[in-house]
Amino acid sequence: MADSVPTESGSGSRSGDSLAQVDAEIHDCERCPLSQGRILTVPGEGDPNAVVMFVGEAPGAQEDKQGRPFIGRSGKFLEQVLTQVGLSRQEVFITSVVKCRPPKNRDPRPAELSACADYLDRQIALVDPRIIVTLGRFSMARWFPGEKITQIHGQVREIGEGRVALAMFHPAAALRNPPWRTAFEQDMQRLPELIRQVT
Numbered sequence: 001m002a003d004s005v006p007t008e009s010g011s012g013s014r015s016g017d018s019l020a021q022v023d024a025e026i027h028d029c030e031r032c033p034l035s036q037g038r039i040l041t042v043p044g045e046g047d048p049n050a051v052v053m054f055v056g057e058a059p060g061a062q063e064d065k066q067g068r069p070f071i072g073r074s075g076k077f078l079e080q081v082l083t084q085v086g087l088s089r090q091e092v093f094i095t096s097v098v099k100c101r102p103p104k105n106r107d108p109r110p111a112e113l114s115a116c117a118d119y120l121d122r123q124i125a126l127v128d129p130r131i132i133v134t135l136g137r138f139s140m141a142r143w144f145p146g147e148k149i150t151q152i153h154g155q156v157r158e159i160g161e162g163r164v165a166l167a168m169f170h171p172a173a174a175l176r177n178p179p180w181r182t183a184f185e186q187d188m189q190r191l192p193e194l195i196r197q198v199t
């Protein structure tokens with residue numbers, strides 16, 4: 001874990017930008033091939049002033065149909081574990097590194113991650129969370145490059161702009177693997193103390 005958690009405010013958003021503007025641009029986006037197979041874009045949702053932002057991998061089938069993040073089985077599990085630490089999904093902001101569903105839920109490709117990165121950058125600048133929780137290895141790779149999720153889950157690092165990142169397994173992976181499920185629940189228990197430190 002980071003020795004101390006920074007509390008100063010980040011650099012903020014670009015002038016005139018808004019979450020609604022980001023959502024609208026994502027809605028019409030054709031920057032990468034994932035635009036061709038999607039039903040709906042899934043920009044993300046939650047408290048626009050959230051202290052905690054969860055960043056997952058990509059929309060799945062349910063998310064693609066409804067345009068909302070983490071609403072399938074893994075989303076229910078995420079909500080359940082949030083409840084265990086006294087949080088609700090309405091209090092946090094939930095998004096992902098790509099906003100459109102990859103075909104057959106394959107991994108997002110480097111060019112797709114790169115094409116979509118600006119939207120997440122802007123969401124982070126606008127929400128200005130103090131804590132970013134990475135869910136799974138694609139989100140983790142953005143702030144913990146070259147690391148392995150099995151080795152660093154539960155770790156907290158300063159990532160600049162007065163923020164820290166907490167690496168966690170993806171809830172879908174946690175549901176498939178009982179030891180990872182236990183780790184997911186334990187890692188989430190770090191959040192209340194982290195929130196106390198930054199607020």
Ligand code: SF4
Nearest residue numbers: 029031032035100116
């Ligand atoms: S995944 Fe991102 S970059 Fe690709 S089409 Fe969707 S919104 Fe655009």
